[in-house]
Amino acid sequence: MIPSRYQIGRRVEETADTVTFALTPLDRPLPEAQPGQFHMLYAFGVGEVPISVSGRLSRTVHQHTLRAVGAVTKALFDATAGTILGVRGPFGRGWAPPAQGSDVVIVAGGIGLAPLRPVIQHAVANRGLYGRVTVVIGARSPADLLYVREYPRWEAGGIEVRSTVDAAGPGWQGNVGVVTTLLPGLVDEPAATAAMLCGPEVMMRFAARALMDQGVPPGAVQVSLERNMRCGIGECGHCQLGPLLLCRDGPVTGYDVAQPLVSVKEL
């Protein structure tokens, strides 16, 4: 429960309110995080927040992408290179790797692309392991799309990348509409398709439904759920969702488990 000291290295402002930075350990490195797991990042004197790992630069240097929405994330967004943070983790259950040879459909909305980025990077680096791999990305506007500079690299690595925005700006020639409009036709073999979804819960509900309508079994659809993670070890109960403590049993879970829970009001 005691944070390890990490130092912010290179930081890239992805959008007006979202930043990606690398963290290098100053103390003994924490165990290596798996894609989909999260760390508790502590801005000293401000507070602690759960942030998914968005990439790894070496065995000990990893990346986080966060959006400034509250006091702590604003402090982390403003933190410059050289700033020291407290880090605990990694926590939770990450993405279960798809079976070899299966098709993979990745659906990300907004900041939800961050925890899926390591999965995409893994797919690019191990392209031969999978069949068709498609990444569908939704954002509020073109200016809010994350990692845009990396899309050409993903596509060159054999990944099909499709993006859409809710509201187009001047000059935008891409898709406009909800992510579900890009899902028809993506599932060739439902029984051999694995899907990974991360984004606003409503978006995931509609996307999961659209994939299940194409025959993908609920258990083959993984979703990353977010609740109020605090302790990270399943002790405090703040992140309870029905029988799940998401900091321990999630954040990634099968939609067969999540579906009955996310449809219950106030749960």
Add this chain to the structure above:
Amino acid sequence: MTSVRESLGEYPFLDELPELWLDRLADLGHRVSYPAGLRLFSEGGHAEHFWLISGGAVGLDLHVPGRGDVLIDTVHPGSVLGWSWLFPPYRWHFGAVAASTVHAVQFSGVQVMSLCRDDPAGGMELMRRFMGVVVDRLQATRIRLLDLYGYQP
């Protein structure tokens, strides 16, 4: 190249429509292709046609003073473009531009409406499908109204 009749079997919009109706629609449909950037119709123009999109994508836009033509939606392959021919005043509410090279089957709204009047049962089925398209677009628009990606303090 497949015939119009054969290609109609590939559209979810026409799934399980009676063969007789597919034959009738095939007689009215014309294959068309539009290069990227070509404007199919403009806001306020007379709405005479609809299209079943088989390839490419069509952007729907609206001219906003000071902002130019702003894209508001994208119609993808397998979808239907155009329903303003169904209702008075038969004017397009938005414009449409080929976002990439578009392949489609184009129909005259007047001819299809005439077909519906001649065979009300089949026409009812076709109108029900158009209603499904309208409802899908309405639901998608409602979801966008939620501004899901925005931060709600």
